[in-house]
Amino acid sequence: MSADGAAASATGQEIKVEFEFSATDKAFREEVRDWLATNAPRERRPRGGRPMREFDLEWQRRKNRGGWAGLSWPASCGGRGLSLVQQMIWYEETARAEAPGLGCLSIALNHAGPTIMSRGTQEQKAFHLARILAGEVVWCQGFSEPNAGSDLAGIRLAGRVESDHLIVSGQKIWSSHAQVADFQELLVRTDPTLGRHRGISWVICDMTTPGITVRPINTLAGDQHFCEVFYDDVKIPLTDVVGDLNDGWRVAMTTLANERGGTTLSHAAELGCVVERLIALAHERTDGQGRPMASDDAIATRLMEHRAEAAALQALTYALISGDQDEAKPGSNAAVTFLFFGELLQRVRITGLQVLGAQSIELSADTEPWTRSWLADRMMVIAGGSVQVRKNIIAERILGLPRNY
Numbered sequence: 001m002s003a004d005g006a007a008a009s010a011t012g013q014e015i016k017v018e019f020e021f022s023a024t025d026k027a028f029r030e031e032v033r034d035w036l037a038t039n040a041p042r043e044r045r046p047r048g049g050r051p052m053r054e055f056d057l058e059w060q061r062r063k064n065r066g067g068w069a070g071l072s073w074p075a076s077c078g079g080r081g082l083s084l085v086q087q088m089i090w091y092e093e094t095a096r097a098e099a100p101g102l103g104c105l106s107i108a109l110n111h112a113g114p115t116i117m118s119r120g121t122q123e124q125k126a127f128h129l130a131r132i133l134a135g136e137v138v139w140c141q142g143f144s145e146p147n148a149g150s151d152l153a154g155i156r157l158a159g160r161v162e163s164d165h166l167i168v169s170g171q172k173i174w175s176s177h178a179q180v181a182d183f184q185e186l187l188v189r190t191d192p193t194l195g196r197h198r199g200i201s202w203v204i205c206d207m208t209t210p211g212i213t214v215r216p217i218n219t220l221a222g223d224q225h226f227c228e229v230f231y232d233d234v235k236i237p238l239t240d241v242v243g244d245l246n247d248g249w250r251v252a253m254t255t256l257a258n259e260r261g262g263t264t265l266s267h268a269a270e271l272g273c274v275v276e277r278l279i280a281l282a283h284e285r286t287d288g289q290g291r292p293m294a295s296d297d298a299i300a301t302r303l304m305e306h307r308a309e310a311a312a313l314q315a316l317t318y319a320l321i322s323g324d325q326d327e328a329k330p331g332s333n334a335a336v337t338f339l340f341f342g343e344l345l346q347r348v349r350i351t352g353l354q355v356l357g358a359q360s361i362e363l364s365a366d367t368e369p370w371t372r373s374w375l376a377d378r379m380m381v382i383a384g385g386s387v388q389v390r391k392n393i394i395a396e397r398i399l400g401l402p403r404n405y
Contacts, residue, residue, distance in 0.1 A: 021085075028086050032093040035066060040099035048223050053138055053180040056103035060135030069133045070109075077117050077125065078133050084265070084321035091269035098273075101266060104177040108132045108139035112185045114258040115202070119243045119251050124204065128183070140181035142172040142205065142229060143252070149174070150386045152187070152252065153196040157231065159188035159203070161238070161245075166190065166203065168234040174383075178214045178227035181207050185255060186236075191246050202248035202255070204240040211235075221376035222363075256384065257334065263384065264337045268317045271341065272310040275348060279303050281370075282355045293355045302351045309344050313337065335385075335393040342381040342390075349374040 021029070041059060046052040063069045072087040073079020094101065102109055113132045116124050131137045148154035157170035168188055178184065184205040191199030207214075211234040216224035243251040282294035282303060293299055320333050352370040353360040359367050360374075381387050395401040 021089075025085060025089060028082075029089050029093060032068075032090055033097070035068065036093055036097040036099050039066060040094075040097050045100055045103065048225075050180060053104055053177075056100070056105050057135045057138070059100050059103070060105055060133075062135075064134050069135075070113075073113070073129075073133070074117070077113075077129050085318070088265050088269060088317065088321060091266045092272075094266075095270040095273040101270065104138050104180060105132075105135070106263065106266075107141050107176065107185070108137065108183075110263055111141060111255050111258055112139045112183070112204075115185065115251060115255045116204075116242060118254050119202075121239075121242075123239070124242065128204070137182040138177060138180055140175045140178040140184045140207070140227075140229075142175055142178075142184045142186035143255075144174045145171060146173055150382075150389045153200075153249070155187050155189055155200065157186075157188050158192075159190045159201060159236070161190065164238050166201070166236045166238060166241070168203075168205075168231045168236055170231055172229045172231075173226075174217075175214075175227045175229050176225055178207070178229050179216050179224065183207060184229070187248055187252055190248075194246060197249045199246050200248040200252070201245050202242045202251035203236050204242060205234070205236055206240075209234050209236065219376070220378075221372050223376070225376070225379075264334055264341055265317060265321070267341050267345075267380075268313050268337060271345060271348065272314055275303075275306045275310045278348065278352055278355065278370075279307065281352070285355055285357075287357070293357075299351065299354060302347075302354075306344070306348050306351060309340075309347075313340055313344060316340065333398065335390045336398070338384065339387060339390040339394065342387065345377050345380050349377055 039062060041055075041062075045055050060069065067080070068090070070077070070079030071082045071090055072084055073081070075081040109132060113129055116128055120128075128137075132139070142157075143152060143155070145155050145157060148156065157168065157172060159166040159168045161167075166188060168186075172186070175181075175184070184207055186203050186205040188201050188203055189199060190201040193199065205212075211232040213230040213232070215228045215230070217226045217228060219225055238245070242248075279294070282299060283292050285293045287293060287296070294303065317337050320337065349370070353374055356367050356370055360371050363371060385393070396403060
């Protein structure tokens with residue numbers, strides 16, 4: 001993309017964005033489309049457990065063999081070094097083809113990998129990055145605790161240094177796919193005397209280490225996406241600390257910036273397709289008088305709003321990634337799209353239930369994708385920072401408002 005149209009940023013600077021793809025990007029889209037048409041799995045993804053893990057890993061291995069793994073990762077780290085625009089094109093075409101997303105590899109590809117690329121040692125990069133891209137490992141996140149979720153600085157999981165190891169004891173919660181993970185990105189309180197935002201360390205935790213107990217949590221959606229993880233004198237080598245000991249808060253900010261940015265790229269692409277499927281459903285489903293649900297004025301209005309909002313989300317996403325690629329990497333600005341996506345998704349899911357009507361309480365083959373997704377997607381206004389946290393990031397880091405406003 002190149003510059004043409006102009007808009008004012010929150011800092012008063014003019015941002016120019018042209019929403020037109022280059023010839024290279026158009027050719028890339030066709031290449032993606034052709035490859036997905038031949039290689040995308042057609043079988044249904046298992047909902048959980050080891051079958052889900054193996055499905056997601058095999059899809060990653062297939063992408064890696066075809067040269068489609070780590071598109072925006074630097075070539076020096078095993079990726080292709082492509083632009084974020086081309087990464088977004090990949091996500092759009094994946095959604096259009098109804099191909100699988102990242103699944104349980106999202107944390108490895110969007111969180112852990114980029115954090116290690118940015119903050120890790122050469123030894124950590126050499127050991128972990130190739131395994132992530134090759135579809136050999138699953139990662140989970142160990143940030144939230146029972147009394148430290150959105151208030152991440154309140155973590156209490158204790159890690160004391162003994163010789164060349166950390167000895168870790170305590171608990172984490174809401175750790176996605178921990179029951180099938182090989183490694184965990186883990187925040188540990190390694191010096192409680194340094195204050196809330198200091199004395200924290202970001203460490204790589206091997207999930208096979210003795211002393212780790214994982215307990216899956218049954219969710220409203222009927223799955224076990226989340227887990228509690230307990231640590232009983234777990235020994236983690238100091239060589240697995242990413243960044244400096246007691247400097248994990250700054251490393252964690254790198255992780256969260258990548259989580260909000262990288263995750264939003266894929267979700268923004270998927271949401272447009274979800275809206276189009278909802279519109280098609282509204283034309284297929286009928287009310288008590290046999291009329292299509294889309295003929296109801298209130299529902300039709302909401303569907304039009306959702307389509308416009310999904311297009312706005314897509315445009316906003318491209319606006320953030322299509323300028324100077326060094327400046328457009330996911331960061332504070334990603335909080336805008338992350339917030340917009342999370343709240344829009346809730347509205348779209350509610351409209352889906354209204355289109356289904358009384359049948360929305362069922363879990364039949366027809367209704368399950370909408371009903372179960374409404375239950376599961378409630379987390380998208382909490383995960384990666386609640387709506388309130390996202391608004392604070394926008395207010396403080398983008399609009400420049402004082403903390404006590």
